[in-house]
Amino acid sequence: MFYFLVAWLQNHLLRLHLKNRPVSPVGRENLRALDHLSLFQPARSYSYVVVDLETTGLEVKTDRVLSIGAFRIKSGRIRMGDMFNIFVNPERDIPSAAIKVHGIVPDMVKNAATAGKALDEFLMFLGHDIMVAHQAAFDLAFINRIMSEHHGFELQNMVVDTVPLCQQVILPQFYTPMRRHKRLFAGRFGHIPMQKNDQHSLDHIANHLGIQIYQRHTALGDALAAAMIFQRALSRMEKAGQGKLVHLVNAGAL
Amino acid sequence: MSDYPLPQVLDFLKKVAPFNTLGPDVLQDIVSRAEIAFYPRGEMLIRMGEKSGGHLFVIQTGCARVTITDESNEEILVDMRGEGEFFGALSLLKGHEALFNVCVEEDLIVFLIPRDVIKSILNANDAFKRYFDSALARNFKAVRESADHKRSLYTPENKLDIDMFLTGKRVSELMAGDVLTCGLKTTAQQAARKMKQRRVGSIVVTGDTGGPAGIVTDADLRSKIIADGLSLQTPVHEIMSAPVCTISPRAYTFDALLEMSRFRLSHLVVIENERAVGIICEQDFQIEIGSSPVGMIDDIDKSTSVNSLVGLRPKIDRVLEMAMRRSGSVRPMVALFAELNERVAKRFIHLNEREMADEGHGYPPVPYCWLAMGSEGRQEQTLLTDQDNALLYQDVPDGEDDQVKDWFLRLSRRVVDALDRYGIPRCTGGIMAGNPQWCMRAGDWEKIFTGWISDPTPFALRMATIFFDFRGIAGQLEDAAGLRMKLNGMTSGSKYFIRQLAKNALINKPPLGFIRQFVVEKSGEHENELNLKLKGLTPVVDAARVLALESGITTTNTMERLEAIADKGIIEPGFLSEVDDAYDFINFIRISHHLRSRSRGDFMNNFIDPALLNNLQRKWLKESFAIVSRLQEKLSIRYQTKV
Numbered sequence: 096m097f098y099f100l101v102a103w104l105q106n107h108l109l110r111l112h113l114k115n116r117p118v119s120p121v122g123r124e125n126l127r128a129l130d131h132l133s134l135f136q137p138a139r140s141y142s143y144v145v146v147d148l149e150t151t152g153l154e155v156k157t158d159r160v161l162s163i164g165a166f167r168i169k170s171g172r173i174r175m176g177d178m179f180n181i182f183v184n185p186e187r188d189i190p191s192a193a194i195k196v197h198g199i200v201p202d203m204v205k206n207a208a209t210a211g212k213a214l215d216e217f218l219m220f221l222g223h224d225i226m227v228a229h230q231a232a233f234d235l236a237f238i239n240r241i242m243s244e245h246h247g248f249e250l251q252n253m254v255v256d257t258v259p260l261c262q263q264v265i266l267p268q269f270y271t272p273m274r275r276h277k278r279l280f281a282g283r284f285g286h287i288p289m290q291k292n293d294q295h296s297l298d299h300i301a302n303h304l305g306i307q308i309y310q311r312h313t314a315l316g317d318a319l320a321a322a323m324i325f326q327r328a329l330s331r332m333e334k335a336g337q338g339k340l341v342h343l344v345n346a347g348a349l
Numbered sequence: 350m351s352d353y354p355l356p357q358v359l360d361f362l363k364k365v366a367p368f369n370t371l372g373p374d375v376l377q378d379i380v381s382r383a384e385i386a387f388y389p390r391g392e393m394l395i396r397m398g399e400k401s402g403g404h405l406f407v408i409q410t411g412c413a414r415v416t417i418t419d420e421s422n423e424e425i426l427v428d429m430r431g432e433g434e435f436f437g438a439l440s441l442l443k444g445h446e447a448l449f450n451v452c453v454e455e456d457l458i459v460f461l462i463p464r465d466v467i468k469s470i471l472n473a474n475d476a477f478k479r480y481f482d483s484a485l486a487r488n489f490k491a492v493r494e495s496a497d498h499k500r501s502l503y504t505p506e507n508k509l510d511i512d513m514f515l516t517g518k519r520v521s522e523l524m525a526g527d528v529l530t531c532g533l534k535t536t537a538q539q540a541a542r543k544m545k546q547r548r549v550g551s552i553v554v555t556g557d558t559g560g561p562a563g564i565v566t567d568a569d570l571r572s573k574i575i576a577d578g579l580s581l582q583t584p585v586h587e588i589m590s591a592p593v594c595t596i597s598p599r600a601y602t603f604d605a606l607l608e609m610s611r612f613r614l615s616h617l618v619v620i621e622n623e624r625a626v627g628i629i630c631e632q633d634f635q636i637e638i639g640s641s642p643v644g645m646i647d648d649i650d651k652s653t654s655v656n657s658l659v660g661l662r663p664k665i666d667r668v669l670e671m672a673m674r675r676s677g678s679v680r681p682m683v684a685l686f687a688e689l690n691e692r693v694a695k696r697f698i699h700l701n702e703r704e705m706a707d708e709g710h711g712y713p714p715v716p717y718c719w720l721a722m723g724s725e726g727r728q729e730q731t732l733l734t735d736q737d738n739a740l741l742y743q744d745v746p747d748g749e750d751d752q753v754k755d756w757f758l759r760l761s762r763r764v765v766d767a768l769d770r771y772g773i774p775r776c777t778g779g780i781m782a783g784n785p786q787w788c789m790r791a792g793d794w795e796k797i798f799t800g801w802i803s804d805p806t807p808f809a810l811r812m813a814t815i816f817f818d819f820r821g822i823a824g825q826l827e828d829a830a831g832l833r834m835k836l837n838g839m840t841s842g843s844k845y846f847i848r849q850l851a852k853n854a855l856i857n858k859p860p861l862g863f864i865r866q867f868v869v870e871k872s873g874e875h876e877n878e879l880n881l882k883l884k885g886l887t888p889v890v891d892a893a894r895v896l897a898l899e900s901g902i903t904t905t906n907t908m909e910r911l912e913a914i915a916d917k918g919i920i921e922p923g924f925l926s927e928v929d930d931a932y933d934f935i936n937f938i939r940i941s942h943h944l945r946s947r948s949r950g951d952f953m954n955n956f957i958d959p960a961l962l963n964n965l966q967r968k969w970l971k972e973s974f975a976i977v978s979r980l981q982e983k984l985s986i987r988y989q990t991k992v
Contacts, residue, residue: 164354172461176381180354305410305456309357316355323458326387334389 122246134341145322159185164314182207229321231256260328260347367480395451401440404461411457521598524627538581563589687728716825717742726818740782805849840898851988854891859974875956882955885935931973
């Protein structure tokens with residue numbers, strides 16, 4: 096709850112700060128992303144966009160986004176046709192180690208949208224929805240960097256990470272406690288301390304929950320898997336009487 | 350939208366019947382309008398009696414339990430659905446309340462496909478629709494079967510508590526356990542003493558292996574020891590009835606009753622693992638229900654005059670009605686029906702023969718055989734039936750024929766009259782043994798059959814559809830069997846006749862239009878109604894007859910014919926069971942309609958207004974008609990009737 100208040104406060108300070116400055120329509124819209132949220136409404140009543148990025152590597156400063164995939168969840172259901180899928184031109188080379196993971200070769204992205212354009216499209220898809228990602232700090236850091244470059248401020252939407260959610264509501268006995276990276280620090284130091292801990296990986300959790308990943312290491316495939324994990328977490332929380340937005344914020348918001 | 354970016358999702362759906370029949374474009378459309386939902390174990394997804402949520406549920410992972418709740422709030426398992434199966438179709442497509450509960454057995458990930466998506470595919474894709482229809486039919490059947498395990502789901506206007514008793518109970522609940530037994534060498538007197546001690550009417554004789562070898566009842570002691578004057582020391586194995594008729598303790602009491610009725614038994618031995626564990630007798634039923642088909646048959650067989658037999662009709666009707674009311678397959682009911690009607694006819698023949706002798710007309714001049722025709726010949730009569738019969742007597746020289754024929758006509762007219770009084774009306778077409786045309790020597794029958802076969806005029810074909818279903822029911826049954834053999838010899842050799850008969854069998858088409866809507870009568874008294882018999886059942890009966898006559902099958906019952914035809918490999922067993930279901934269902938609707946008309950005091954007919962059926966019945970009726978159409982297609986191809 097504390098984090099939500101901080102985010103809310105920051106959002107309003109930012110709005111004051113930008114009051115008399117030129118902001119693009121997409122950016123201005125994003126500034127209002129928290130307005131409709133009310134902590135004591137059921138979490139299920141909100142829309143969520145579960146997102147996954149494929150990148151050229153793990154360094155936020157030097158690596159670039161290659162593709163963005165996302166599905167929307169409404170009323171707790173993943174809408175199969177309501178998705179976002181775009182390639183991004185990294186305007187740099189793709190290390191072969193990365194190609195080995197996601198199979199995106201330069202030819203596939205050389206005519207794709209630039210990062211700024213892709214981001215704006217994504218922002219339009221995202222709207223005011225709550226953003227969800229698996230190990231969200233990583234994806235958020237990349238998005239925020241592009242955001243800052245093009246709009247001068249960071250993503251204002253509420254962001255939920257599925258990893259701590261899993262830790263707390265799905266498989267508490269299954270995990271050793273993990274240090275939580277809060278949004279305030281995400282990407283600030285240029286480096287995301289990725290947990291190389293296998294038990295937080297998408298594969299591992301999906302496998303444990305019996306969720307099939309349709310296309311591992313594509314933005315859209317991973318996003319769908321993350322969406323199914325999030326869906327499961329939501330259901331678990333409701334069953335435990337923790338179905339309000341505040342519970343979700345406490346358990347997994349960045 | 351071009352290709353769906355996650356082709357693996359489409360691949361999943363491609364493995365799910367009936368989605369596997371759809372093209373990639375349609376699948377893409379489905380997926381992009383679908384949603385994925387998760388439901389935890391224990392969640393109740395659909396409640397019986399509630400409206401559909403507007404989705405079809407296709408299971409991607411997990412398992413769901415489909416149940417119904419009976420009146421005592423007990424859950425009865427109908428089905429389990431797992432990966433790649435769907436549920437929720439019934440209420441989704443029919444728009445009525447759900448017939449089942451669906452509860453999550455193992456955490457479920459389901460694809461939710463909205464109603465309008467499914468509906469638009471149903472309209473456009475026939476294979477898809479067929480699958481859905483038959484899946485719905487299976488569902489419906491499952492309800493009926495599950496309900497049978499407990500009690501019938503609904504018994505509207507049910508006044509006889511008999512129903513409950515029959516549908517609900519199993520043999521084990523009604524049987525007397527702790528069977529009285531004795532060895533093969535026990536004397537009759539010892540057995541009788543044992544029975545007296547225990548105050549029971551029967552004793553099971555166990556063989557050397559310990560299994561039941563026979564049964565001795567009060568009646569055996571009376572008729573064999575006392576009446577025949579055998580020694581009291583006669584060992585029981587000489588007087589016992591053997592082999593014994595047995596039934597499983599898990600069988601329904603109704604089946605026991607049917608078994609006893611058909612074989613005219615007063616006792617059935619209940620066995621498990623080849624040991625007698627109980628005995629069930631007629632009295633057990635009578636105690637509970639007052640009368641039974643078994644008692645009925647006794648009454649028929651023991652009636653001493655035409656008048657007294659005519660007077661039995663209301664009682665017989667009540668038993669039949671009770672049997673028909675039992676929701677479930679109509680086949681055993683129709684069999685019981687046929688059985689009772691046949692016994693009545695037999696008894697009338699016997700009584701009239703005796704009365705003729707008493708009145709000084711003498712005895713039958715030569716052996717004869719009473720032939721049942723049409724539906725009676727096929728053992729397919731229902732409440733709404735008329736007389737179709739004929740008489741065959743052994744050959745006599747031409748000079749004596751007039752006199753002999755006179756005697757048989759006199760007998761026939763009396764029998765026809767008695768049947769009419771009993772409530773089986775005369776045939777409007779005059780196909781009755783009392784008509785001189787249809788009361789003749791075996792040789793004459795052969796001649797007339799030969800004539801029809803060699804020159805299949807429309808009249809001959811019409812006659813063939815009635816007469817070629819003949820079956821001897823009283824008198825010299827071998828003569829009827831002989832005529833049947835000769836007929837089969839003639840028909841199987843006559844390709845031309847068979848083809849004409851096949852063409853004739855295709856005249857009555859199931860009343861389904863091009864877009865599978867019902868085609869109702871366009872004018873007349875039954876405007877906007879469906880003729881279930883002529884358009885639904887007759888095509889099956891006709892097709893079975895053609896195929897049976899072609900391949901030398903001697904039975905006359907339609908389903909028995911089709912089974913024999915399937916045995917010969919002419920139709921596939923899978924299709925046979927579909928036809929069986931379809932025929933059964935059309936008949937079920939028809940007979941329910943008869944019962945309803947009769948309870949309202951209306952005239953019974955075979956016309957039904959489809960608007961009066963519920964959605965599911967309509968749907969299933971359409972599916973049944975479609976199966977009948979397919980049978981006709983097969984017939985048309987086999988005999989190349991379109992050329």
